[in-house]
Amino acid sequence: MTVRHEVRVIFGDTDQMGIVYYANYYRYFEGARAAYLREQGRSYKDMHEWGVALPVVESHCKYLSPARYEDELLVHTEVTQIRGASLRFEYRITRGETLIVEGYSVHACVYPDTGRPRRIPPELKALLGD
Amino acid sequence: MTVRHEVRVIFGDTDQMGIVYYANYYRYFEGARAAYLREQGRSYKDMHEWGVALPVVESHCKYLSPARYEDELLVHTEVTQIRGASLRFEYRITRGETLIVEGYSVHACVYPDTGRPRRIPPELKALLGD
Amino acid sequence: MTVRHEVRVIFGDTDQMGIVYYANYYRYFEGARAAYLREQGRSYKDMHEWGVALPVVESHCKYLSPARYEDELLVHTEVTQIRGASLRFEYRITRGETLIVEGYSVHACVYPDTGRPRRIPPELKALLGD
Amino acid sequence: MTVRHEVRVIFGDTDQMGIVYYANYYRYFEGARAAYLREQGRSYKDMHEWGVALPVVESHCKYLSPARYEDELLVHTEVTQIRGASLRFEYRITRGETLIVEGYSVHACVYPDTGRPRRIPPELKALLGD
Numbered sequence: 001m002t003v004r005h006e007v008r009v010i011f012g013d014t015d016q017m018g019i020v021y022y023a024n025y026y027r028y029f030e031g032a033r034a035a036y037l038r039e040q041g042r043s044y045k046d047m048h049e050w051g052v053a054l055p056v057v058e059s060h061c062k063y064l065s066p067a068r069y070e071d072e073l074l075v076h077t078e079v080t081q082i083r084g085a086s087l088r089f090e091y092r093i094t095r096g097e098t099l100i101v102e103g104y105s106v107h108a109c110v111y112p113d114t115g116r117p118r119r120i121p122p123e124l125k126a127l128l129g130d
Numbered sequence: 131m132t133v134r135h136e137v138r139v140i141f142g143d144t145d146q147m148g149i150v151y152y153a154n155y156y157r158y159f160e161g162a163r164a165a166y167l168r169e170q171g172r173s174y175k176d177m178h179e180w181g182v183a184l185p186v187v188e189s190h191c192k193y194l195s196p197a198r199y200e201d202e203l204l205v206h207t208e209v210t211q212i213r214g215a216s217l218r219f220e221y222r223i224t225r226g227e228t229l230i231v232e233g234y235s236v237h238a239c240v241y242p243d244t245g246r247p248r249r250i251p252p253e254l255k256a257l258l259g260d
Numbered sequence: 261m262t263v264r265h266e267v268r269v270i271f272g273d274t275d276q277m278g279i280v281y282y283a284n285y286y287r288y289f290e291g292a293r294a295a296y297l298r299e300q301g302r303s304y305k306d307m308h309e310w311g312v313a314l315p316v317v318e319s320h321c322k323y324l325s326p327a328r329y330e331d332e333l334l335v336h337t338e339v340t341q342i343r344g345a346s347l348r349f350e351y352r353i354t355r356g357e358t359l360i361v362e363g364y365s366v367h368a369c370v371y372p373d374t375g376r377p378r379r380i381p382p383e384l385k386a387l388l389g390d
Numbered sequence: 391m392t393v394r395h396e397v398r399v400i401f402g403d404t405d406q407m408g409i410v411y412y413a414n415y416y417r418y419f420e421g422a423r424a425a426y427l428r429e430q431g432r433s434y435k436d437m438h439e440w441g442v443a444l445p446v447v448e449s450h451c452k453y454l455s456p457a458r459y460e461d462e463l464l465v466h467t468e469v470t471q472i473r474g475a476s477l478r479f480e481y482r483i484t485r486g487e488t489l490i491v492e493g494y495s496v497h498a499c500v501y502p503d504t505g506r507p508r509r510i511p512p513e514l515k516a517l518l519g520d
Contacts, residue, residue, distance in 0.1 A: 008161070008164075010157060010160055010161045010164065011160050011164070011174075011275050011276065011281065012156075012157045012160055012275060012281050012283055012284075014275050014276040015271050015272060015274050015275065015276070016271065016274040016275070016276065016277075016278040016279075016328075016329055017271075017276075017443075017445070018276040019276075021271065021272050022416060022420075022446045022449055022495075023272055023413045023414070023416035023417050023420070023449075024413070026142075026412060026413035026416065027140060027142045027413050030140055030141050030142055030412075030413070031138070031140045034138075034140065034141070034200065043200055044141075044199070044200070045199075045200065053407075055407070055453070055456075056412045056453055057452065057453050058450075058451070058452050058453065059412055059413075059450070059451050059453075060448075060449070060450045060451075061448070061449050061450075062447065062448050063445070063446055063447050063448065063449075066445075068276075069174070069175075069276055070164065070173055070174070070175065105412075141405050141406065141411065142405060142411050142413055144405050144406040145401050145402060145404050145405065145406070146401065146404040146405070146406065146407075146408040146409075146458075146459055147313075147315070147406075148406040149406075151401065151402050152286060152290075152316045152319055152365075153283045153284070153286035153287050153290070153319075153402055154283070154402075156282060156283035156286065157283050160282075160283070183277075185277070185323070185326075186282045186323055187322065187323050188320075188321070188322050188323065189282055189283075189320070189321050189323075190318075190319070190320045190321075191318070191319050191320075192317065192318050193315070193316055193317050193318065193319075196315075198406075199406055235282075268421070268424075270417060270420055270421045270424065271420055271424070271434075272416075272417045272420055286402075287400060287402045290400055290401050290402055291398070291400045294398075294400065294401070294460065303460055304401075304459070304460070305459075305460065329434070329435075330424065330433055330434070330435065
């Protein structure tokens with residue numbers, strides 16, 4: 001399942017090269033992760049109820065074409081891997097037909113209090129489409 | 131005329147107090163300024179064609195109630211003052227009935243090349259509803 | 261008492277105008293507030309021990325001259341007002357002889373748990389030079 | 391050659407988990423890249439004179455241990471690969487003995503005007519220690 005999430009580039013996202021600053025795509029990714037869960041009637045807040053936190057343990061981005069001020073971008077998000085105690089989101093950001101960036105984030109599944117790894121609970125697995 | 135612009139709070143906008151970091155409301159204000167112009171079929175890009183830049187010369191914000199992760203905020207934007215070579219935007223951000231912040235920004239009207247002050251051109255004045 | 265705090269402008273602080281984005285000066289102000297307390301052998305973490313939180317209730321900035329990539333800025337910070345349950349920091353940012361911005365922030369003094377206003381404790385007052 | 395660059399975590403860098411937001415490490419990386427060049431008496435501004443721009447084409451980070459407010463971090467930066475028209479910076483961020491994150495960025499070497507790839511000029515190669 002792919003969830004699409006729209007982002008509008010603001011001035012504050014650009015840098016003096018006139019393009020979106022490289023770190024800010026990770027902000028767009030994060031907004032898209034939240035949208036992914038909302039799309040299924042959920043939010044990161046539910047995670048807490050389920051005794052789960054999903055800290056990022058790895059992130060990656062390839063920059064293919066620059067995005068600019070006022071661009072309307074589409075972030076396409078998928079969960080591509082669900083392991084015992086980790087999962088992986090993949091993202092592609094497009095403007096029309098143009099591929100802007102692609103990237104991923106890997107998340108550990110941990111107990112919120114102790115930060116120790118735990119198995120992904122079945123409710124979350126179901127939610128993420130596995 | 132008041133233009134309403136929606137913002138969804140992301141994780142990256144919050145700080146360790148669990149609320150939106152005070153500087154980030156100015157990012158929301160800026161997104162709302164752009165929305166204000168778009169609403170009238172314009173963008174900051176047009177400014178350039180008109181030989182106008184609108185640098186911020188002053189900004190202000192009062193924090194009345196904290197906004198939190200995943201909040202859906204509404205930024206209400208108005209132009210409240212158009213002088214010879216400056217103008218003022220006012221903003222109120224609400225979540226439902228709750229007033230979160232209110233603020234303003236004052237902008238000089240300048241020539242983009244030299245940065246020297248110039249009168250607001252009539253097209254822009256008309257656009258801003260004066 | 262004025263505390264001086266150095267900031268180096270990074271690429272990510274600039275926007276497509278080639279200058280520091282207006283909201284980012286508030287980040288510099290905040291870094292300078294922390295430096296102010298450190299200068300006296302304290303940190304915001306101590307506030308917590310004293311049963312105090314100092315949320316920002318108002319912020320303001322005047323932009324006088326643009327700062328650019330790689331600029332070495334100096335933030336000059338003072339506490340200019342200590343009331344019963346609020347205080348005010350004032351900031352000037354300079355690059356050499358040039359005044360870049362000046363601004364202030366007003367903070368409420370509250371109980372961290374309830375968020376209700378409380379008198380500034382004497383230890384904090386002493387610290388802030390009153 | 392490894393260049394060390396100090397960063398102090400500000401409030402605005404943290405998120406509601408009470409730790410540094412994952413995207414912000416890329417800001418620290420960028421500040422460290424600039425420091426790397428400064429260490430050799432250069433700056434990104436010189437690049438322009440040499441007819442070179444170094445846009446990021448890939449970035450990556452592994453999060454090993456969280457950093458928190460007021461932490462004094464050390465970013466250790468190295469150039470680990472110089473190819474015909476690209477180069478790679480590697481970063482490790484530590485707090486005392488603790489490894490916080492490690493990551494890298496890959497940069498294309500291009501003509502600033504056209505954005506087309508070009509060979510890394512010898513002056514730059516020498517600078518980067520090859």
